[in-house]
Amino acid sequence: MRAEDIMSSPVVTVRPDTPVKAAIGLITSHGYTALPVVEDDDRLVGIVTEADLVRDRVIRDPRTLIWRDEAPTSPPPQTVGEVMTAPAIAVRRSADAAEVAKVLLDKRIRCAPVVDGAELVGIISRRDLLATLARDDLAIVADVRRVLAKYGGHGRWVVSVQDGVVVVVDEFDNHDDRHVAAVLAQSVPGVQAVTVRSRHDEKV
Structure with a gap:
């Protein structure tokens, strides 16, 4: 069984200039854990995860921090390109599914883009692997x-x-x-x- 046999395709993607707010909307509305980041010709340049989008964006409640911390004075990064993880950990479409599972577990990531050369062709997640194990x-x-x-x-x-x-x-x-x-x-x-x-x- 290969990655291309169980990957999800087509893939919802974002670009480096996509607003962070829009990426957050895509992730929350679709139930994703990450979005591949692509440029022209679907060339994979990174991945933006839930952690990337949350980091430094939830501010402290000043009512609990009087006399201790100051409120942030500058806004957080506003585009995906500023917060994405790059390069992304990707797998080839011909990769053995067992190797894909090992990558996801060893790297402690929830999903990995699937590429053909540099072109994004799909995405494979732990849930995709579980779905195959649950087959009737x-x-x-x-x-x-x-x-x-x-x-x-x-x-x-x-x-x-x-x-x-x-x-x-x-x-x-x-x-x-x-x-x-x-x-x-x-x-x-x-x-x-x-x-x-x-x-x-x-x-x-």
């Missing part, structure tokens, strides 16, 4: 059967799935074919583990 077993069975039918024909493979764990039984006893079947099944979104065995193994 019946949907996974149908997809696995479809990809296997293209390789070995209809009726050759017996497929079962429970909680994302796939078991494939091959009507024939061909080690190479079973290896290919495992690779194909592993490419289906929502699959968490694959076992492929021959019908002969079933009778032993």
Whole structure:
């Protein structure tokens, strides 16, 4: 499973000259956690997150700070380009979804833009990854059967799935074919583990 298989596209984006207030409106109205920042030809130049937009923008209530702090005398930055995180941590559209998950967790980020070269083509979030893990077993069975039918024909493979764990039984006893079947099944979104065995193994 690759990033392009589960990414969200098209993407709501902003530009460096977009007002911060407008970016805040997009994030709050759509329920996003971040917005990619692009320039001409959808070239990714950064990302603006909830943290970027909140930082230094919520002022202290003077009623709780009398004799201690002074109120800010200058306004906060007003454009996305002034507050965005750059460069953005991005992933290639061909990146393995397992590597994407590792990037999100290791870097402690909620989402990452997906690029083709420098061009933004999508965005992938922790929620997108969770959505694949939540796929219904019946949907996974149908997809696995479809990809296997293209390789070995209809009726050759017996497929079962429970909680994302796939078991494939091959009507024939061909080690190479079973290896290919495992690779194909592993490419289906929502699959968490694959076992492929021959019908002969079933009778032993």
